[in-house]
Amino acid sequence: MTARALQRMIHVGCRELGLDADTRRDLQLVATGKASMAEMSEAELAKLLEALKARGFKPGFKPGVEPGAKGRRPAAPRPDLRYIHVLWGLLGKAGALKKPGRDGLNAFLRTRFEGKWGSVPIDIDALRDAGQINDVTRALKDMCRRAGVDT
Template structure:
């Protein structure tokens, strides 16, 4: 399947309406049509779509996680990928990591609360240790600064400050969000934070390969 065809398959698979789809293209490439994208831009868009759940082949779902806690575990794993500390974003890699770190079989950790908690806390501890994510509850902070998206995006922002000198002009992640994405962090919803994390994740991985 060509990259262009994959983008259109992803659009349909993710149920993106035309406005959302065009906005994604503009945000990531500055162009509103996939047909106008360069090969590198097409790869970047596909990577963003994969972050949002696009499965390029039907085989991908056969080894995927299922169960009460699957979405939370997958979200944390993709966040770790967007922080640059995970090299393989697949469910198979997630299962192997949890089994290696906590000795928990994946059939148990996606169904049993105690095992799921151990797996979730294990991933969060790793993200704190390797990427500087601050999970501490600070009662004096507003609610929007207490959400996982803000905590992860803040850690990504400081990683980018080390990788890209141009980030030095931004005082905080909310300043960068307002400048680059024209969003107000105080009023962002969970899907907005996913957009921010995905966008910064692309930049982190690009910076790590230079």
């Protein structure tokens, strides 16, 4: 790992551990005898990173996300599908939904459109038919209008 990459990792570690600049410099002095990372060799930077790991820093893991969890899903592949997600989110924030998450949106699709379309995809982002996407958008806009949500 390059010196710059180690410095970045050290800054991330300090931020995740809640260390301010003065505390970081004190830790640098204790771990390497130098107050400035610019003066440190790669070996000294690695030693400082190990000191952060000893204090609980786990590189590669985001705080609040369980190891192995994927975190957030990527954005929907099409703009019209992203708009559906936005409308659903607005309805959720307005308190107009019983189940405001992605599961609720997929359940809405099944209950509202399964009889009309014959079958529905297991996930909203799998919709590809423009007519079906338009049906969902219209239904959500109507729900927004009834709930008093500006679209």
